[in-house]
Structure formats: structure tokens, C-alpha cells
Amino acid sequence: MPRGTRRLPAPCVEQLGAADLILHAGDFSAGSVLAELELLGPALGVHGNVDDEVLRRTLPAERIVEAEGARIAMVHDAGPASGRLARMRARFPNADAVVFGHSHIPLHEEGEGLQLFNPGSPTERRRAPAHTMGMARVASGGVTFELLTLP
Numbered sequence: 001m002p003r004g005t006r007r008l009p010a011p012c013v014e015q016l017g018a019a020d021l022i023l024h025a026g027d028f029s030a031g032s033v034l035a036e037l038e039l040l041g042p043a044l045g046v047h048g049n050v051d052d053e054v055l056r057r058t059l060p061a062e063r064i065v066e067a068e069g070a071r072i073a074m075v076h077d078a079g080p081a082s083g084r085l086a087r088m089r090a091r092f093p094n095a096d097a098v099v100f101g102h103s104h105i106p107l108h109e110e111g112e113g114l115q116l117f118n119p120g121s122p123t124e125r126r127r128a129p130a131h132t133m134g135m136a137r138v139a140s141g142g143v144t145f146e147l148l149t150l151p
Contacts, residue, residue, distance in 0.1 A: 008036075008122055008123065009122055009123075009131065009150050009151070011150050011151060012122040012133055012150055013040065015133065015135065015148065016037065016040045016041065017040045017041065019040075019041055019135075020041070020042070020067075021041070021042050021043075021044065021065070021067060022037050022040065022041055022042065022043040022044070023043075023044055023045065023065065023072070023074060023099055023136070024037060024043060024044070024045035024046075024101075025045070025046060025048070025074055025075070025076055025099050025100050025101030025102075025118070025119070026045060026046050026047050026048025026049070026051060026059075026076030026077075026101050026102070027048035027049070027050050027051060027076070027101055027102070027121075027124075028045065028047075028048065028051055028055055029050055029051060029052065030051075030052055030054075030055070031052065031054050031055055031058070034055065034058075034059075044063065044065055044074070045059050045074070046059055046060055046061060046062055046063055046074045046075060046076050047059040047060070047061060047076065048076040048077075048101060048102065049076065049077065049102070061075070061076070062074060062075040062091075064092065064094075064095060067138045067143075068138040068139055068140070068141070069138070069140065069141030069142075070096045070097070070138040070141055070142060070143040071092075071094055071095045071096050071097075072095065072096065072097045072098075072099055072136065072138075072143060073088070073091075073092035073095040073097070073098045073099070074098070074099050074100070075088075075091075075098065075099075075100050076100060076101050076102050077100065077101075077102040078098060078100040078102070078116065078118075084109075084116065085109060085111045085112045085114060085116060086112060088114060088116060089112040089113070089114050092114075095114065096114070096115065096141075096142065096143050097114065097115040097116070097117060097136075097143050097145070098114065098115070098116050098117070099117050099118075099119070099134070099136070100116070100117075100118050101118060101119075101121075102118075103118065103126070104118075104120055104121040104124050104125060104126045104127075104128060105118060105120060105126070105127060105128050106118055106119060106120035106128055106132050106134075106147050108145055108147065115143065115145065117134060117136070117145045119132060119133050119134030119147065120132030120133065120134075120147070121133075122150050130149045130150065131149070131150040132147055132148060132149055132150060133147075133148050133150060134146065134147055134148065135148055
């Protein structure tokens with residue numbers, strides 16, 4: 001979430017309110033943003049490089065979320081693109097997927113028995129062509145991701 005007065009876009013808030021669980025890959029900026037998400041539903045996250053000291057003490061640098069038998073690892077910065085799949089597989093050997101942020105550039109990549117997913121950002125698109133967010137659906141121990149483009 002960017003600093004300043006910008007808010008989450010209404011379509012993003014609608015999606016979050018309908019979700020069973022909200023995952024955030026860091027860069028909340030302030031604890032008030034996490035609190036805002038928690039008002040919409042259960043929320044789990046990891047801290048990012050721009051998060052304040054309170055968030056850095058409150059949230060882990062990485063975590064694994066288990067949902068309907070799927071294991072989704074979360075980390076803010078998955079490192080350089082070169083070798084990323086192999087690095088994430090080694091770091092999270094039992095995960096089905098890794099959700100990460102940092103670049104704010106949407107990505108869905110599969111290989112090494114692992115999915116990597118960066119949902120981009122609904123507020124800070126940087127070099128991405130649009131504001132985005134992700135939807136994960138879990139069933140029978142598997143996870144599928146969908147990138148949602150916001151108006």
C-alpha cells in the first residue's frame with residue numbers, strides 16, 4: 001500500500017471481502033493497512049522492505065499457509081529472475097506454490113513441481129501495464145492462480 005491518501009480500489013475491496021483468506025506479500029507500509037485488511041476478513045502476510053518497524057516485528061519474513069491441503073509459501077522478495085524457480089524449490093521444498101511481491105510486476109511461472117505467483121499491486125503498479133491483484137483457488141490439495149486486472 002502506498003504512502004499518502006490513496007486507498008484500495010473498490011473492485012479490489014469487493015474481491016477481498018468475498019475471500020476466505022487474504023494473503024499479502026509485504027509492503028503494507030504501516031500497520032493500519034494490515035488492520036484495514038483484517039476488517040475485510042482473515043489476513044496473513046509477510047513483511048516487506050518498506051514496512052515500518054512495528055510490522056517487521058509483527059510479521060514474519062516468510063511463512064507457509066496450509067489451505068485445503070495445499071501448501072502456499074509466502075516471501076516478499078524471491079530474488080532475481082535467473083534461477084528463481086530452483087531457489088524457491090530449495091527454500092520451500094514441501095510447498096506447492098510461492099507467492100511473492102517486491103517487484104509489483106505480475107508473474108505466474110511453473111516448473112520444478114512448483115508455481116511462483118506475484119499478483120502485482122492494486123495500488124503501486126510501477127512498470128506493470130495495469131493495477132492487478134491475484135486470486136488463488138485451492139481444492140483437493142492443489143492451488144490455481146488467476147491474475148485479476150483492476151479498472
